[in-house]
Amino acid sequence: MSLDWLRPADRLGSLPPYVFARLDELKAGARAKGVDLIDLGMGNPGGPTPAPVVEAAIAAIKDKNNHGYPPFEGTAGFRSTITDWYYRRYGVTLDPDGEALPLMGSKEGLGHLAMAYINPGDVVLVPTPSYPAHFRGPAIAGADIHTIQLKAENDWVLDFNDIPEELAKRAKVLYFNYPNNPTGATAPRSFFEEVVAFGRKHQILLIHDLCYAELAFEGYQPTSLLEIPGAKDISVEFHTLSKTYNMAGWRVGFVVGNRHVIQGLRTLKTNLDYGIFSALQTAAETALNLPDQYLEEVQQRYLTRRDFLVKALATLGWEVTKPEATMYLWVPCPSEISAADFAFLLLQKTGVVVTPGTAFGEGGEGYVRISLIAECDRLGEAVERFKQAGIRYSSVPASV
């Protein structure tokens, strides 16, 4: 019997692109052959969740008051911890009742916000390359997506001259993310002022993903969109505990900003989920209240790896910009080879897994993203394998 009648809804779009299927196949093949893979492909931080957070979770799990359904809008304790944290970090005042909403990870919220705010055919502006949830959510909602190419010559900061006036007039939503995944780029405060002026002028909902708020180095302080006067009227900002606090598996994030937008997201979510287990919200409070020393250690860890890998790649002819934040290096491919083919080649010849830039949209062509999720000895081993395989920035061996 044909299973055609069981095919998923059109809104799911086409199957995952060929590059992922092929990468997964090559990874599985290499593993089966016993290859010692160095997987620098994912954005999944390797270390354990900080001990005080785990301890707080254990105690909270034992408390029977946490065993029922959590409140739809998140616990009052976590919400006020979020707004206190915002005030401490950015000097931004938020109302814990309505301007902050806990999420089961920011990805969940980014996706659901698209469902809550985008009608089929609505014009949505998304930079390319960008984090996949920024275009997959709108795609599922049926948006008319217009991608805006980020450019190396602008240090990967969105240039408003690249958005035609006529398009800006029709647009309803703009997604953006600084410090940026996958490019590692940061945007100056003047960019945030510009984006608020742009959004106000054209009545565009601004969706800022600030997931790398705290993974910044050498004194660099990422800007919150909400620091800009007038931003709260037209924007929301997403955060995650996954990256900074090594809590990717716990599924805790949050969104703050415009209360009407947050209310819409909450209404959708009350029809789909009950939010995060209350015990984990208690643990998340502990994470946001960890002493600064914890953050400094995390930052130092990624900074050391960043400097180590940039230097090691330089010995093979690569000139890679040192990002001021995030846990990624955005590495140009040797010329004449596509991002996907370069990633396949690295995997086949060296067992090192990187993400082709095109995983983040067509604007990522010509680059691969390397995650700083391994210790320096493994990063060094990866570069040593490149060398052994004759892979340099100026030349790569013929692919297999």
Ligand SMILES: *Cc1c(COP(=O)(O)O)cnc(C)c1O
């Ligand atoms: C990792 C990441 C997320 C997802 O975070 P979760 O809270 O774990 O869902 C969202 N946005 C960006 C830019 C990320 O890199």
